[in-house]
Amino acid sequence: MYLSLPLLKQIRRKFPQGKVRLMCRKGLGKMFLEHQIVDSVHEIEKGKSSSYKDTLEELRQIEFDWVFCPHRSYRTALFVWQLKKKVAVGYSLWWNAPFFQKRVLYNREIPDALRQLELFTCASEDFQKQWAQESNKQRFLGVSQTEVVSFEDNPLPEWMSAEVTSWKPLKKRICLAPGSVWPTKKWPSSRYAELAKRFLESDYEVCLVGSAADSRDCELVAQADDRIQNLCGKTSLLELMEIFQESQLLISNDSGAMHVAAATSLPTVSIFGPTVPEFGYRPWQNRVRIVQEILSCRPCSPHGTKSCPIGTHACMNNLSSEKVFQSAMQLIGIGSSKGKRS
Numbered sequence: 360m361y362l363s364l365p366l367l368k369q370i371r372r373k374f375p376q377g378k379v380r381l382m383c384r385k386g387l388g389k390m391f392l393e394h395q396i397v398d399s400v401h402e403i404e405k406g407k408s409s410s411y412k413d414t415l416e417e418l419r420q421i422e423f424d425w426v427f428c429p430h431r432s433y434r435t436a437l438f439v440w441q442l443k444k445k446v447a448v449g450y451s452l453w454w455n456a457p458f459f460q461k462r463v464l465y466n467r468e469i470p471d472a473l474r475q476l477e478l479f480t481c482a483s484e485d486f487q488k489q490w491a492q493e494s495n496k497q498r499f500l501g502v503s504q505t506e507v508v509s510f511e512d513n514p515l516p517e518w519m520s521a522e523v524t525s526w527k528p529l530k531k532r533i534c535l536a537p538g539s540v541w542p543t544k545k546w547p548s549s550r551y552a553e554l555a556k557r558f559l560e561s562d563y564e565v566c567l568v569g570s571a572a573d574s575r576d577c578e579l580v581a582q583a584d585d586r587i588q589n590l591c592g593k594t595s596l597l598e599l600m601e602i603f604q605e606s607q608l609l610i611s612n613d614s615g616a617m618h619v620a621a622a623t624s625l626p627t628v629s630i631f632g633p634t635v636p637e638f639g640y641r642p643w644q645n646r647v648r649i650v651q652e653i654l655s656c657r658p659c660s661p662h663g664t665k666s667c668p669i670g671t672h673a674c675m676n677n678l679s680s681e682k683v684f685q686s687a688m689q690l691i692g693i694g695s696s697k698g699k700r701s
Contacts, residue, residue, distance in 0.1 A: 360387045361618035362472045362643060363429060364521035367396050369479045369486060370427070377424070382414065390596050390622075394523045411438070418442055425482055429475040431465065448481045450474075469496040471639040472521065489518060501636030501649055507686050508636055508649040521643045524604055526624040532564040532606040533687070534625075536616035537580055538573025538591070541663025543633045544612050546675050546683075548576055552583035553680035554610065554687075559586055563607070567591050568599060568616060608691055610683060613663075617642040628687045632674035633659045633667075648686045652677050 360383055370379055381388060381397040388400030401418060404410040415438060423444035428435060431450050436458040439447050449455060451462035461481040466474055473496055480487040499515065501508040537551045555565045565584075567577040571592035581589040594602065596619065603609060603625040610628045611617040617629045626646035634640070635658045636649055651657075652674050659668050667673075 366475045427478050448478045472643045510647050514645045521621050522624050523622045528607050529605040533558045534566050534606050534609045536568050536611040537576040538569040539612045539614040544663040546630045548579035550680045551580045557684050626690045648690050650686050
């Protein structure tokens with residue numbers, strides 16, 4: 360959802376007097392309202408058919424000028440088709456021409472934030488020209504054949520930004536997000552514990568963050584030292600953003616935490632295992648390091664799996680806490696100097 364921020368920000372700029380409505384998964388909408396990115400939120404409880412039906416009935420009472428659909432499923436296309444609207448914009452697929460008035464190519468060669476942002480070229484000639492001027496969008500992906508990927512040499516232009524609140528590091532705090540929906544995306548808890556101890560020895564606060572579903576992962580890390588603060592499952596997304604805004608750094612698996620951090624421009628070290636940056640789901644900001652092992656078996660999945668297909672989980676097990684720590688310390692130096700200049 361947070362990778363939709365550049366698109367939503369452009370919609371707000373183009374239609375400052377319009378009423379922008381967001382349909383999203385339950386629990387994600389409050390941040391977009393709080394920061395005035397949208398005017399209203401219609402949340403759907405995933406897997407609950409009555410939730411889809413009730414939301415559709417509510418939205419069918421409204422006449423829309425534009426509907427932007429960054430999803431490719433038949434169910435979502437059918438949902439959009441049933442709305443009262445002048446123009447619906449979606450991705451061009453072999454089967455969905457009847458559902459959308461305007462379509463754009465789903466470009467696998469650019470980051471997902473830009474794939475979504477390209478939908479807006481159908482709504483604004485000025486933006487279409489701006490979009491065309493940036494001819495090499497692939498440079499924002501990152502390169503898999505290096506163990507540490509950085510993005511300082513390819514900074515995002517402001518019009519691509521996902522930032523909604525400024526980074527103001529008031530505390531010497533490091534945030535760790537050891538959880539993930541997919542087990543193979545998890546760097547071992549023991550490595551996170553080693554990392555936490557290194558930061559504590561360097562006089563940093565260490566704070567664990569995540570949803571309630573990540574509680575076990577965070578508990579395993581917290582057991583390593585009584586000084587580790589465990590906020591897992593205890594914060595809303597808005598509260599998490601406030602924590603990120605005042606912290607020095609986030610270290611995260613390839614998971615939602617790194618995308619939340621991007622909205623605050625919190626420097627982030629992201630650990631990639633079964634996935635690779637070329638899939639397009641890097642943290643969408645400039646102060647980033649992606650740390651990974653270069654292995655012939657990577658990538659093995661576009662989203663992660665429940666278990667390693669070859670039984671080794673080498674992409675995570677081989678990655679040392681020392682390598683992640685050194686990448687973090689380098690990024691803190693870069694982030695701190697840039698923060699002072701701004």
